Amino acid sequence: EVQVLESGGGLVQPGGSLRLSCAASGFIFNTYAMSWVRQGPGKGLEWVSGISGSGRDTFFADSVKGRFTVSRDNSKNIVWLQMNSLRAEDTAVYYCAKLGYCSSLTCWPDYWGQGTLVTVSS
Amino acid sequence: QTVVTQEPSLSVSPGGTVTLTCGLTSGSVSASDYPSWYQQTPGQAPRTLIYSTKTPSSGVPDRFSGSILGNKAALTITGAQADDESDYYCVLHMGSGIWVFGGGTKLTVL
Numbered sequence: 001e002v003q004v005l006e007s008g009g010g011l012v013q014p015g016g017s018l019r020l021s022c023a024a025s026g027f028i029f030n031t032y033a034m035s036w037v038r039q040g041p042g043k044g045l046e047w048v049s050g051i052s053g054s055g056r057d058t059f060f061a062d063s064v065k066g067r068f069t070v071s072r073d074n075s076k077n078i079v080w081l082q083m084n085s086l087r088a089e090d091t092a093v094y095y096c097a098k099l100g101y102c103s104s105l106t107c108w109p110d111y112w113g114q115g116t117l118v119t120v121s122s
Numbered sequence: 123q124t125v126v127t128q129e130p131s132l133s134v135s136p137g138g139t140v141t142l143t144c145g146l147t148s149g150s151v152s153a154s155d156y157p158s159w160y161q162q163t164p165g166q167a168p169r170t171l172i173y174s175t176k177t178p179s180s181g182v183p184d185r186f187s188g189s190i191l192g193n194k195a196a197l198t199i200t201g202a203q204a205d206d207e208s209d210y211y212c213v214l215h216m217g218s219g220i221w222v223f224g225g226g227t228k229l230t231v232l
Binding site: 037045103 | 218222
């Protein structure tokens with residue numbers, strides 16, 4: 001059974017840092033890209049970041065570029081989202097998704113985690 | 123900056139048909155934008171409905187279908203049911219591994 005489980009959320013002050021984890025199981029981890037998507041309170045979904053199966057390629061939304069990094073450890077089946085210089089507008093539930101539906105050029109989520117809440121506030 | 127547009131809200135009667143659309147503030151949506159659609163109920167994680175314009179995700183009822191209509195991507199629900207009442211989001215691939223979500227459509231079934 002495929003499982004995707006986020007952790008690491010919490011309350012952090014503006015300007016602070018937080019690292020989210022996404023632990024996955026039930027599939028050959030290093031063959032799938034993963035993505036992070038967030039949802040602010042009462043707001044819509046926003047794509048944040050993606051990482052290829054090897055970890056070599058990473059992608060970021062303009063809103064987080066230069067502040068967030070993404071990485072993975074394929075020996076531990078974990079993806080991390082390192083969030084620095086956090087702002088109030090980064091307050092959101094952060095979802096991790098396995099990109100299991102693929103064409104020759106791109107992939108889409110087939111499994112989503114339940115999310116972890118990040119609150120940026122003083 | 124190009125923005126992905128969706129109707130903020132729509133309603134449909136039980137058993138009826140409704141079409142949600144996904145456009146761009148500048149330009150047209152085509153299959154090469156690889157549109158996908160997601161359903162989300164309050165407090166729950168998103169669920170993938172349709173990817174690559176029209177391919178249904180595993181387990182998605184066949185009353186959900188995707189297409190390109192004119193210059194927009196479209197999600198059509200044929201024979202709407204009460205539990206289709208949800209928020210629906212489209213996503214377009216903007217190249218270089220970048221996705222952009224639309225603002226979402228709140229669908230009411232009444």
